[in-house]
């Protein structure tokens with residue numbers, strides 16, 4: 431099967447490819463590798479410049495309007511943009527949750543002031559952001575979260591604990607889900623606050639992944655009587671569940687494509703020997719192809735305006 435796009439989409443791709451050919455960061459003259467990001471909220475200097483360049487040219491998130499780093503691109507144009515980046519194994523941002531979830535949520539639910547004060551600096555790589563949803567007793571069942579926020583004059587006072595907060599130790603701000611109405615049914619008593627990480631009472635404790643002791647991205651984050659201006663409330667008071675479901679929807683959209691490219695990269699690097707390895711190799715190629723075809727079909731349906739949320743979950747699971 432040959433997957434093709436119409437001429438308008440291919441013209442969009444060609445323009446982006448020309449931009450990448452001119453501006454893609456290259457290895458230094460000594461041939462040394464780029465400084466790597468040490469966490470999902472740490473952006474090395476070269477990557478800050480790269481993200482800023484993409485923002486200024488409308489190539490960061492092309493579906494956004496120009497003032498937010500895009501060019502009002504269609505879904506299929508966004509798809510080929512993601513494809514070209516993924517094919518080159520480069521990200522547009524090394525703070526993926528910052529631009530993909532937190533800034534996106536602010537653009538959907540934030541006030542005009544919040545968009546300028548927080549979303550634009552995140553998109554321009556001037557600050558980084560992490561996502562404070564999960565707690566020791568609230569993972570899959572996020573609505574069980576217990577971190578409390580009580581309004582006291584002009585501030586919320588926040589007390590509680592988050593866990594698995596990727597990159598929090600390097601982040602400037604946390605999009606934090608808190609309970610503001612304990613007596614309401616659990617989905618209806620949650621609100622969302624932007625909490626700067628240098629606020630007194632915030633303690634971040636990074637810890638290593640069980641898979642790799644050098645991979646220190648996760649954090650426990652403790653809040654003790656943390657005063658947060660009421661103006662940092664995102665969306666409506668007690669309306670946080672809508673923000674939660676909206677936020678993760680942003681994450682799911684095209685994750686599958688990275689998995690396809692990762693599988694293809696593995697296949698290129700993999701030289702099977704023996705029956706068992708050749709069998710693994712064939713499985714790898716078939717899985718990559720299946721994911722590519724399922725993902726392409728889902729994109730085509732979405733471009734026609736069909737909302738197919740279960741298909742997104744299947745793609746994430748298979749990926």
Ligand SMILES: Cc1cc2nc3c(=O)[nH]c(=O)nc-3n(C[C@H](O)[C@H](O)[C@H](O)COP(=O)(O)OP(=O)(O)OC[C@H]3O[C@@H](n4cnc5c(N)ncnc54)[C@H](O)[C@@H]3O)c2cc1C
Nearest residue numbers: 527560561562563564565568569570571593594595596597
């Ligand atoms: C790489 C990575 C990065 C992450 N980054 C962040 C982050 O930045 N911010 C953040 O807030 N969180 C983050 N998380 C946390 C993630 O969102 C949680 O791990 C997830 O919500 C699951 O929660 P849990 O780990 O507590 O597992 P649990 O909810 O305890 O689930 C454990 C197991 O039980 C199963 N299970 C749970 N409930 C049911 C049920 N009702 N019926 C049947 N089976 C069930 C689950 O499928 C799972 O297999 C990250 C996780 C990972 C792996």
